[in-house]
Amino acid sequence: MALSDTFLSELRADLGEANLRTDPAERLTYGYDNSRRQAMPDAVAFLDTHEQAVRLVQRCRAHRVPLIARGRGTNTTGATVPVAGGVVASFERMNRILRIDPDNRLAVVEPGVLNGDLQTALAPHGFFWPPDPTSSPFCSIGGNLACNAAGPRTVKYGSPRENTLGLRAVAGTGEAFRCGVQTSKGATGYDLTRLLIGSEGTLALITEATLKLTPKPSALRTLRATYADVASAARAVARIMAQPVTPCALEFMDGTALKLARDHAGDSVPAAGALLMIEVDGEPDALPGAVEAVSRAARGDGLLDLHAAADAEEAKTLWAARKALSPAQRKLSPHKINEDVVVPVSRLPALVAAVEALAREHELPIVSFGHAGNGNLHVNLLPRDDAELKRAEPCLRKLFETVIALDGTLSGEHGIGLAKRDFMPMALGAQTLELMRGIQRSFDPDGIMNPGKLLP
Incomplete structure (x- = not known):
């Protein structure tokens, strides 16, 4: 859409000349994310303060101009x-850590703070914020909240929804508000904090977050288990998650993923049908018993090898297969379709078997890995040519149908965005979707907040 001169002059007055860009080259930079989708915005506004965010929403609402919040563009579903x-x-300039409060186990941050920078700032205090996406060195807290993006530690410590106490935000009406608490318990009205987290900018702009912190464990042990086939590894995941000791990471890689990683990184990656990376944390005195409990559960039919790292340096070596996987996938296919479906942990063996069957049925390379302790599998379709790319579309639909039939859901941490928007009726009934639309209309009656995303 073409923005009127009146709107642009008003916005410059609100934000300052240096905070509004309309040059095509600069606009192009803010028109894509990690999904490889791209569209040209009409302008880019750089926000420095909450008050500027309020004025921006009010101005966009008055002129019926779409408004899309953006962190660092690491999203894989086209949500930005x-x-x-x-x-x-753009919230990249709102990157201040406003307060770290160890006594109350919380930190107050602006949305542009990078996840990795926050972790570095918390470390001297002996705390961390549990969400740890793979992109943590360069993804923003605001983006983590928008998609409820988590990572390996979710299996023990939870996602952003479980680790955020409160928010400051601006609804699509232009009204500023606060929600949530600064206490470990709270039962006062509707939980708008959890509602906003995962809403992908379709309800409000988040301008501040009060995050719940967790004391950093003093010891960590890393184990690597290899199996003859994926079914054996999937059954081991179910056993591990059924015993009392919860690992702080439980990562899965199938045989195709291991072969790709081995071709890329060499003999540091084991040859096997499947692999589990397991980490257990806690106090030094309690750790040996926890490691033994997890090891007992990991043993079973199909186990080839179970090895515990002696120190941090060896742990890095054991993680080599997982680290090598992303570059190996990019080398095989420039058209990678990365899905992050979730099923109940007990249904993981059935999902893994179904994915293998889909690869054979559609004659398509599929690599599966991910956060097995949550039943969160990253299923990567890797079409190498136009024919395989054409077969990927029905394969993807069949994958989602299978996940829903297994009582699962479409996304664990990547969100919905554009990529999975049209599949939402598979996961949610018409009445549920209409209730969501009603909530959206309450926050954003004119439909300016990230239009075309999340809801079909």
């Missing part, structure tokens, strides 16, 4: 792509 044009609101 401005498909309707309008203004992209």
Whole structure:
């Protein structure tokens, strides 16, 4: 859409000349994310303060201009792509850690703070914020909240929804509000904090977050288990999660993933049908018993090898297979389709078997890995040519149908965005979707907040 001169002059007055960009080259930079989708915004607004965010929303609402919040663009579903044009609101300059409060186990941050920078700032205090996406060195807290993006530690410590106490935000009406608490318990009205987390910018702009911190464990042990086949590894995951000691990471790689990683990184990656990376944390005196409990559960039919790292340096070596996987996938296929489906942990063996069957049925390379302790499998379709790319579409639909039939859901941490929007009726009934639309209308009656995303 073309923005009026009146709107642009008003926005410059609100934000300052240096905070509004309309040059095509600069706009292009803010028109794509890690999904490889792209669209051109009409303007980019750089926000420095909460008050600027309020004025921006009010101005966009008055002129019916689409408004798309953006962190660092690491999203893989197209959630920050401005498909309707309008203004992209970049939060990269709102990157201040406002307060670290160890006594109350909380930190107050602006949305542009990088996940990795926050972890570094918390470390001297003996705390961490549990969500740890793979992109943590360069993804923002605001983006983590928008998609409820988590990572390996979720299996023990939870996602952003479980680790955020409160928010400051601006609804699509232009009204500023606070929600949540600064206490470990709270039962006062509707939980708007958890509602906003995972809403992908379709309800409000988040301008501040009060995060719940966790004391950093003083010891960590890493184990690597290899199996003859994926079914054996999947059954081991179910056994591990059924015993009392919860690992702080439980990562799965199938045989195809291991072969790709081995071709890329060499003999540091084991040859096997499947692999589990397991980490257990806690106090030094309690750790040997915890490691033994997890090891007992990992043993079973199909186990080839179970090895515990002697120290941190060896632990890095054991993680080599997982680290080598992403570059290996990019080398095989420039058209990688990365899905992050979730099923109940007990159904993981059935999901893994179904994915193998889909690969054979559609004659398509599929690599599976992910956060097995949550039943969160990253299923990567890797079409190498146009024919395989064409077969990937029905394969993807069949994958989602299978996941729903196994009582699972479409996404664990990547979100919905554009990529999975049209599959939402598979996961949610018409009545549920209409209730969600009603909530959206309450927050954003004019439909300016990230239009075209999340809801079909």
